[in-house]
Amino acid sequence: MEINDPIVLRDHSPEVISHYVQWLYRGVVYNLNENQDTLSEEFDRLTELYVLGHAIKDSAFQNNIIDALIAATEKYNRYPTSLVGRVHAQLPKKSKLWLLLVDMWAFRGKESWITMERTRVASNQHSISDVVRAPAEFWQDVNMALWAVCDKEVED
Structure with missing residues (x-):
């Protein structure tokens, strides 16, 4: 991409672009508390914003989105596994967001996460985990990573 090449934003909703402009x-990233969305919607929106940041090559914005995702996971003690497929499909291999999701599972993951997923599928809350x-x-x-x-640990 050359400096004067146009940036095509047709794959990004006006709402997402509006959040970027805000x-x-x-200097504040979209916030769950301001908009009363569910946590799942917040994770989805933050992922959309990160993908936009990738499209327009704004690494400072992407870093702020990563910070917002980390803050949300710490605040609510939930980790956005549902985003993995989308991140895999829409971003380059080994993007910062991909690496963050890997680290969340490698360093914060618990057996109970898998158990909860099985329970949700068994009770028809989700068709596929x-x-x-x-x-x-x-x-x-x-x-x-594990x-x-x-x-x-063996070396130490």
């Missing part, structure tokens, strides 16, 4: 002027929908490449990266930690 960030430019206010978010865990099952995650691409195999994601689980390979999670395993590699093994790296184990290797480091």
Whole structure:
């Protein structure tokens, strides 16, 4: 992409672009508390914003989105596994958002997450588990991160 090449935004909703413009002027990333969305909607919106940041090559904006995702996971103690497929499809391999999701599972993951997913599927709250929908490449990266930690502990 050359400096004077146009940036095509047809894949991004006016609402997402509006959130970006608000960030430019206010320096504040879209916030769940301001808009009364569910946590799942917040994770989805933040992912859309990150994808927009990638499209327009605004790494400062992307870093702010990463910070907002981390803050949401810490505040609500929930981790957005449902985003893995979308991140895999819409962003380059090993994007910062992909690596964040891998790290969340590798360093914060718990057996209870899998158990909860199974329960949600069994009770028909979901037709297919978010865990099952995650691409195999994601689980390979999670395993590699876990093994790296184990290797480091053995060396120490």
